[in-house]
Amino acid sequence: MHSIQASPWLNKPAGGPLSRECGPLEILVGGDRPDAIRVIVGALELYRGFPFSEKRQIAVDVRRATLTFAARGTYLTCGRMLVDRERGGCRASTRSGVAVEHEPGGAWIVSVPDIQFDEPAVGDIEDVLSLVLTEEWREAGWDAMHAGCVVTPSGNGMLLCAASGGGKSTLTAALVRSGWKTLGDDKLLVSRRSFEVFSLSRSFNLDPRTARWFSELSAIAALPRYSAWTDKRRVFVESVWPGSLVCSAQPAVVAKIVRDDNVHDWWLRRLTSRQVLLTLLEQVVVPADREVARAVITTISSLASRTRGVELRLGSRAYETRDIAEGLEAELT
Amino acid sequence: MQLNPTISTRAGMLRSSVVPTVYGDGAILLDLTTKYFYHLNETGWAIVQLMESGAAAPEAIVKRCAQWGATSNDAADIWRFLDDLHAFGLVEEAQPASLPDIDAPTRWISPCIERQAEPLHRLVTSAFDPSIPLAE
Numbered sequence: 001m002h003s004i005q006a007s008p009w010l011n012k013p014a015g016g017p018l019s020r021e022c023g024p025l026e027i028l029v030g031g032d033r034p035d036a037i038r039v040i041v042g043a044l045e046l047y048r049g050f051p052f053s054e055k056r057q058i059a060v061d062v063r064r065a066t067l068t069f070a071a072r073g074t075y076l077t078c079g080r081m082l083v084d085r086e087r088g089g090c091r092a093s094t095r096s097g098v099a100v101e102h103e104p105g106g107a108w109i110v111s112v113p114d115i116q117f118d119e120p121a122v123g124d125i126e127d128v129l130s131l132v133l134t135e136e137w138r139e140a141g142w143d144a145m146h147a148g149c150v151v152t153p154s155g156n157g158m159l160l161c162a163a164s165g166g167g168k169s170t171l172t173a174a175l176v177r178s179g180w181k182t183l184g185d186d187k188l189l190v191s192r193r194s195f196e197v198f199s200l201s202r203s204f205n206l207d208p209r210t211a212r213w214f215s216e217l218s219a220i221a222a223l224p225r226y227s228a229w230t231d232k233r234r235v236f237v238e239s240v241w242p243g244s245l246v247c248s249a250q251p252a253v254v255a256k257i258v259r260d261d262n263v264h265d266w267w268l269r270r271l272t273s274r275q276v277l278l279t280l281l282e283q284v285v286v287p288a289d290r291e292v293a294r295a296v297i298t299t300i301s302s303l304a305s306r307t308r309g310v311e312l313r314l315g316s317r318a319y320e321t322r323d324i325a326e327g328l329e330a331e332l333t
Numbered sequence: 334m335q336l337n338p339t340i341s342t343r344a345g346m347l348r349s350s351v352v353p354t355v356y357g358d359g360a361i362l363l364d365l366t367t368k369y370f371y372h373l374n375e376t377g378w379a380i381v382q383l384m385e386s387g388a389a390a391p392e393a394i395v396k397r398c399a400q401w402g403a404t405s406n407d408a409a410d411i412w413r414f415l416d417d418l419h420a421f422g423l424v425e426e427a428q429p430a431s432l433p434d435i436d437a438p439t440r441w442i443s444p445c446i447e448r449q450a451e452p453l454h455r456l457v458t459s460a461f462d463p464s465i466p467l468a469e
Contacts, residue, residue, distance in 0.1 A: 077456050079466025131460040146462045164464040187461070230467065273357060274372060278449060281370065285463045286453060288365040290352055297354045297363060305356070 017059065020044040022133060023189050023200050024052040024140045031062030036098075036112040039125045046234070047133070047187065049199045050247040056140040058108065060132060065111035067097045076287045080120070081127045085289050092131055094124035100131065108132045134285070138292065142189040142198075143299045147283040148172045149183040149197050149249055152329055157197065157249030159307070160185075161279050162257040167314055169232075170210050171257060171324070177214060178325035181246045182237065192295070195303045198248045205232040213319040216240055253332055254279055254309040263315035265322055268331050271309030280304050345415065345424035346388035347381060358439075362423060368452040371421065376401070377414060377444035379435060384418075387430030391415055397432055402441030410443035417446050 017030030018037070022044055029040050040060065071093040073082035083092040088104040097113040098121065110128055115121050134144050148160035148168040160168045169185040176182050183199035190197050208221040208231065217240065223233040237245050256271060256279040271279065280300045286293050310331065318324060347353070350365045360378040362371040373381060376398075383389045383397060391412070395403075398411055418424045458466045 076460060078459050079456065081459070083460070127459050130462075134460040144461050146464070164458065164462060164467070277356060277361070278370070281453065282463060285457055285460055286363065286365075286368075288350075290349065290365065293352045293363060293365055294354065297352060297361070301354050301356045301361065 020048075021051065021055070022047045023049065023137060023198065024054055024056055024142055025133065025136050026055045026057045028057065028059045029062065030059075031110070033062045033064050033112045035117055036062045036110065036125055039117070039122050040110075040129055043126045043129050046203065047200050049184070049201055052198075054140075056136060058132070058136050060110060060129075061107045062110045062112060064114070066113045067093055067099045067111060069093060069099070071099075075289055076131075076285065078127060080124055081131070083131060083287075085287070085292075090131070090135060092128060094127060096121040096124045098124040098128055100128045102132075102135070137189060138295065141192045143192065143284060143296055144200075145188045145190050145197065145280075145283050146186055146285075147188055147280075148185040149188055149199075149251065150175045151181040151183075151246060151249050152332060153179055154329070154333060156253060156332055157251040158253040158255055158328075158332070159188075159197070159251045159280070159283075160255050160257060161283050163282075165230075167257045167259055169204050169206050170213075170319070171312075171314070173204065173206065173210060173214055173217070174319050175325050175328070176237070176241045176244045177216070178323065180325060181244055183246060183249055184237075190299055190303060192299050194250075195299070195306060196248050196250050199245065202238065202245060203234045203236050205230075206235050207232050251303065251307050254304070254307045255328075256309065256311045258311060258313045260313040260315055263313045264317060265315050265320070266318045266324055266327070267313040267315075268327070269311050269313075271311055273304070273309075275311075276307060276309035277301060277304040279309060343415075343419060343426055344388040344390040344429035345384050345418060346427045347384045348423060348425050351423050353378075353381060353385065363453075364421075364423060367422070368455050369421075370449040370453070371423065372447045372449070374442060374445045375438045375440075376442050377446050379438045380411075380414065380444050381418070382435045383432050384424055386433055388427035389432055390429035393429065393432050398441075398444075401437045407441070407443060414444040414446060421446070421448060 017028040020027050071082040071084045075085035076083035081092050081094045091101040093099045099111045102108045150158050162168050172182050172185040184201045185204045187200040188197045211217040220233045226234040254276050286296050352363045353360050358375040359373040454465055457463045
């Protein structure tokens with residue numbers, strides 16, 4: 001991996017890069033590709049949550065350049081991006097030719113070739129940004145978790161775990177409209193020190209069909225789809241349910257959400273300690289690097305040992321009959 | 334205790350691609366190559382610790398297990414456990430080294446390893462989202 005020089009614009013006192021906060025990171029974005037910078041800054045807006053007291057400053061330098069390497073995916077294999085990591089340095093390449101390189105202590109150099117900024121290319125830039133954030137959050141002592149989190153009226157934090165499209169957002173919406181609080185429906189950070197979870201986003205990704213259960217969402221079908229790959233719309237939580245968003249929670253319960261057509265409305269059962277651990281591990285990305293993987297698994301196993309778990313099976317009429325919030329609260333107290 | 338001759342020459346060391354993490358009384362192992370998780374009970378974890386920093390000869394492992402309370406009746410279970418480690422590809426053969434000093438299990442129970450039914454996804458949506466990518 002070749003050495004990467006720090007960007008000269010990082011030291012400019014004025015007229016330099018744009019600054020955005022993203023959880024415990026302050027991200028400086030600059031370079032000579034304004035179109036790609038707009039995409040990155042737009043994507044960072046989605047992670048605009050609550051301010052963190054400690055900030056780690058990082059730099060993202062976006063350059064007009066053609067891909068000069070092809071990563072092999074030895075660290076991470078994503079749908080459109082391959083990532084390698086060696087001696088603490090990281091580099092990734094995507095199908096559209098967007099790439100990123102990073103050496104410890106240096107800026108993240110994003111190379112964007114002369115390509116049409118269509119949906120896949122924008123998605124590739126967002127993928128690269130997701131890598132930058134995830135790696136830097138880890139450096140700052142946080143692990144990213146793809147899960148929802150709600151807080152019961154009695155103050156118990158509950159992680160909602162499912163794959164993409166598995167029902168996290170709809171369940172979160174159902175609980176929030178019943179008076180529960182939320183940290184978000186799919187983007188969380190877990191502290192490696194306290195194992196608290198923190199909110200990373202103020203928006204939900206909701207399918208327009210959820211409006212059939214929740215009348216306050218009747219207008220979301222008019223919103224644009226947020227990606228070509230999904231019909232979901234991005235909805236700012238507080239615009240629909242004011243006062244429902246909270247910054248952090250100490251999870252007491254892990255809920256594994258399973259869609260089940262054989263269930264009439266919904267059904268609960270307790271999970272074993274081992275099932276809780278496996279449920280949480282399925283919500284995090286574990287890269288193929290021994291030290292990074294060890295740190296991620298240590299965080300997750302520590303979190304698992306502090307929580308109990310339930311499996312929540314949701315049938316097609318889950319939100320039409322018995323009050324799911326009331327049932328969950330009764331089960332957990 | 335007598336050793337099973339099929340494994341008596343196979344000193345094993347935990348592969349560098351296997352990441353152990355203490356969990357509950359035992360531990361979990363993640364094989365970064367296959368993305369499979371394994372659960373070890375307390376005794377299984379104690380034996381694996383003997384193979385973490387260097388290769389452990391089965392004879393030496395069995396002798397150490399005897400110090401932890403194993404009897405000749407437990408020998409078959411120890412052999413089966415060591416065979417499982419090899420069969421799952423979690424250990425590799427190497428020249429045996431002296432065994433490290435580790436804490437003895439709180440009580441002797443047969444060592445046990447269980448593989449998770451499904452591995453974690455090798456192909457993920459993004460660095461943040463471990464789901465399988467949606468079809469384009």
